[in-house]
Amino acid sequence: MRVATFNVENLDFSGPEGDESDSAFQERVRILRPMLERLRADIICFQEVHGQAAPEGQIGARSLRALRVLLRETRYADFVLSSTTLKGRADVERYRNLVVASHPEYVVEEVRELQNTLVNPPRYSLVTSNRDDPLIDVKWERPSLYVRLRLGQNDALHVLNVHFKSKNPTPVAGQGPENYQWRSPSGWAEGYFLSSMKRVGAALETRLFIDGIFDAETDPKILVCGDFNAEPDEVPVMAIRGRTEETGNPELNRRVMHPVALSIADSRRFTLYHHGARNLLDHMVVSRRLMASFRGAEIHNEMVHDESVAFATDDKYPESDHAPMVGAFDEAAYEVDLET
Numbered sequence: 001m002r003v004a005t006f007n008v009e010n011l012d013f014s015g016p017e018g019d020e021s022d023s024a025f026q027e028r029v030r031i032l033r034p035m036l037e038r039l040r041a042d043i044i045c046f047q048e049v050h051g052q053a054a055p056e057g058q059i060g061a062r063s064l065r066a067l068r069v070l071l072r073e074t075r076y077a078d079f080v081l082s083s084t085t086l087k088g089r090a091d092v093e094r095y096r097n098l099v100v101a102s103h104p105e106y107v108v109e110e111v112r113e114l115q116n117t118l119v120n121p122p123r124y125s126l127v128t129s130n131r132d133d134p135l136i137d138v139k140w141e142r143p144s145l146y147v148r149l150r151l152g153q154n155d156a157l158h159v160l161n162v163h164f165k166s167k168n169p170t171p172v173a174g175q176g177p178e179n180y181q182w183r184s185p186s187g188w189a190e191g192y193f194l195s196s197m198k199r200v201g202a203a204l205e206t207r208l209f210i211d212g213i214f215d216a217e218t219d220p221k222i223l224v225c226g227d228f229n230a231e232p233d234e235v236p237v238m239a240i241r242g243r244t245e246e247t248g249n250p251e252l253n254r255r256v257m258h259p260v261a262l263s264i265a266d267s268r269r270f271t272l273y274h275h276g277a278r279n280l281l282d283h284m285v286v287s288r289r290l291m292a293s294f295r296g297a298e299i300h301n302e303m304v305h306d307e308s309v310a311f312a313t314d315d316k317y318p319e320s321d322h323a324p325m326v327g328a329f330d331e332a333a334y335e336v337d338l339e340t
Contacts, residue, residue, distance in 0.1 A: 001042050001043070001151075001328070001329045001330075001331060002039065002040055002041045002042050002043075002326055002327070002328050002329075003041060003042065003043045003044075003045070003159075003223060003225070003284070003326065003327050003329070004039040004041040004043070004044045004045070004324055004325065004326040004327075005044070005045040005047075005161075005225035005226055005227075005282055005283075005284055005324065005325050005326075006035075006036075006039075006044060006045070006046055006047070006282075006320070006322065006324035006325075007046075007047040007048050007163070007226075007227045007282060007320060007322035008032065008046055008047070008048055008049060008320050008322075009048050009320040009321055009322060010048050010050060010095075010096075011028070011046075011048060011049045011050055011066050011067060011070065012025075012050035012052070012066055013025050013052055013065075013066055019055065019056075020065070020066070020069045024318070025066065025069075027318045028070075028318040028319075029069065029070055031318050031319045032070055032318075032319060032320075033070065033073070033074055035300065035319065035324065036070075036071075036074055036076065036324075037074055037075060038300060039300070039324060039326050040075070040326075041076075041326060042102070042103045042106070043100065043101070043102045043103065043106065043149070043159065044076070044079075044100070044101045045098070045099075045100055045159065045161040045225045045226055046067070046098070046099040046100075046101065046161075047096070047098055047161070047163040047226055047227045048096050048097075048163070048227075049064060049066070049067050049083070049096070049097045049098070049099045050066060050094065050095050050096065050097065051063060051064060051065075051091065051092035051093055051094055051095075051097055052064075052065040052066055061089070061090040061091040061092075062086070062091035062092055062093075062094065063091070063092060064081055064083060064092055064097065064099065067081065067099060067101075068081075071101070076101055078104055079101040079102060079103060079104065080101070080102050080103075080104055080106070080108055081099055081100075081101050082099065082100045082101075082102070082108055082111045082145070082147045083097050083098060083099040083100075083145070084097045084098045084099075084113055084142075084143050084145050085113075096142060096163065098142070098143070098144070098145040098161045098162070098163055098226070099145075099161070100145060100147040100159055100161050102147070102149055105151060105152075106149040106150065106151050106157070107149065107150045107151075108147060108148075108149060109148045109149065109150055109156065110146070110147070110148040111145070111146070111147050111148075112145075112146040112147075113143040113144070113145060113146070114143055114144040114145075114146060114205050114206065114209055115139075115140050115142070115143035115144070115202075116139055116140055116205070117205065118205045118208045118209060119201055119204055119205045119208065121137035121138055121139040121140075122137070122138045122197060122201065123135060123136075123137060123138075124136055124137075124138050124194070124197070126172065126173075126190065127186075127190060128172055128174070128175050128184065128186050128187040128190045129172050129173045129174050129175065129190075130173055130174030130175075131173045131174070138194060138197050138198060138201070139198075140165070140198050140201060140202040140205070141165050141198055142163050142164075142165070142202070144160055144161065144162045144163075144202060144205070144206050144209075144226075145160070145161040145162075146158070146159070146160050146161075146209065147159045147161070154331065155217075155220070155221055156220075156221065157221045157223065158213050158220060158221060158222045158223065159223050159225075160206060160209070160210070160222070160223070160224040160225075160226075161225060161226050162202070162203075162206055162224065162225070162226035162227070162228065163226050163227045163229075164198075164199045164202050164203060164226075164227070164228050164229050164230065164236055165195050165198035165199040165202065165229060166195065166199075166229045167192070167195060167196075167199075167229060168195060169182075169188055169190075169191025169192040169194070169195055170191045170192075170194035170195045170198070171191060172187050172190055172191045172194070174187075175187025175188070175190070175191065176188075176191075177191075199229060199230065199236050200235050200236055200239065202236075203228070203230075203235065203236035203237075203239040203240055204239055206224065206239075206240060207239050207240055207242065210222060210224070210240070210242075210255075210257065211255065214254070214255045218254075219254070219287075219288070219289045220287055220289060221287060221289045221290050222257070222286065222287040222289075222290070223284065223285075223286050223287075223290060224240055224257065224283075224284070224285045224286075225282075225283065225284040225285070225325075226282065226283070227281060227282050227322065228240075228281060228282070228283050229281055230281065231279065231280060231281070232259060232261070232280055232283070237259070237283060237285070240257055240283075240285050241256065241257045241258070241259065241285060242255055242256055242257060243256055244256060254288060256288065257285045257286065257287055258285065258286055258287075258288070258291045259283055259284065259285050260284045260285075260286060260291075260294060260297040260325075260327045261280060261283065261284065261297060261299070261325065263294070263296060263297050264297055264298070264299060268299060268301065269299065270299070270301055270304075270323070271299055271301060271304070271322050271323045271324075271325060272304065272321060272322050272323070273304060273305065273306035273307075273308070273321075274306065274308045275306070275308045276306060281322070282322055282323070282324075282325055283325075284297065284325055284327050286327070290329055293329045293330050293331045294327065294328070294329055295328040295329060295330050296327075296328050297325065297326065297327045297328070298325070298326050299323050299324070299325045300323055300324050300325075300326070301323035303319060303323075304319075304320075304321065304322070304323040305317045305319075305321060307321040
């Protein structure tokens with residue numbers, strides 16, 4: 001089993017409501033398809049997949065038209081797509097959907113979204129804002145996507161696809177940003193603090209869900225992957241891992257989650273460039289059961305570009321500013337090892 005995670009960076013037709021024939025989108029397809037084929041994945045967790053309205057003259061829900069065009073004529077053409085949706089409607093979100101694309105041999109048993117589902121939005125009193133009422137609810141900006149898959153008679157595979165809040169500061173009324181400028185350093189700092197709350201809060205909610213799976217199963221197969229917008233030693237990643245070094249409780253050892261990227265040489269362990277620095281913001285973290293069958297990981301970062309430099313526009317770099325990561329697991333070998 002090969003599982004990949006890939007932030008495809010605003011996958012969409014060009015223009016407000018374009019179509020697949022526009023040249024900019026076709027160039028993205030030309031670049032992205034070989035990258036996807038190289039993954040040879042059975043399951044792909046996509047982030048930043050935009051949803052498109054029904055074609056002109058047709059009536060229907062907003063759907064993942066751009067992604068389906070991208071996957072057309074690839075090994076993933078008939079994969080099942082499980083995604084985040086517009087709450088209470090059949091439509092997907094307009095922007096930044098999470099999608100789990102799975103081989104049709106995997107039965108999709110459950111799809112669920114987590115967004116302030118297990119953690120109530122914290123109440124926070126703004127200190128730099130000019131709002132009459134400074135109290136706000138700090139809600140996560142994006143849900144996390146849970147998909148339970150099963151291959152044949154095997155145990156269920158619990159997949160969590162995440163895209164936590166970026167480090168860009170959250171706007172603060174009266175402080176900005178306006179024209180990319182903040183009114184004060186304190187306003188910028190408070191916006192940064194709000195973004196940190198959203199990012200860490202979503203990670204906490206994901207960890208709570210993981211512990212719920214451990215409560216229900218003795219040795220579950222859990223895989224969390226996506227764009228954490230955090231380095232390996234930052235709180236969102238460490239919260240998901242739940243290392244014994246942090247909890248101090250050896251009875252929780254079986255609940256520890258393990259990052260597969262540790263098997264990759266440090267010189268290759270990055271998924272994004274920012275101002276010339278290498279960053280590992282995309283992660284794949286798995287339970288002990290999956291780690292026992294882990295065979296290797298790759299980050300396909302040979303062509304990743306630095307989109308933080310001047311004039312690095314999307315039309316100049318149509319692939320993505322994130323590199324995909326793929327992990328290989330051999331459950332059959334794991335079962336043989338147990339028998340012997």
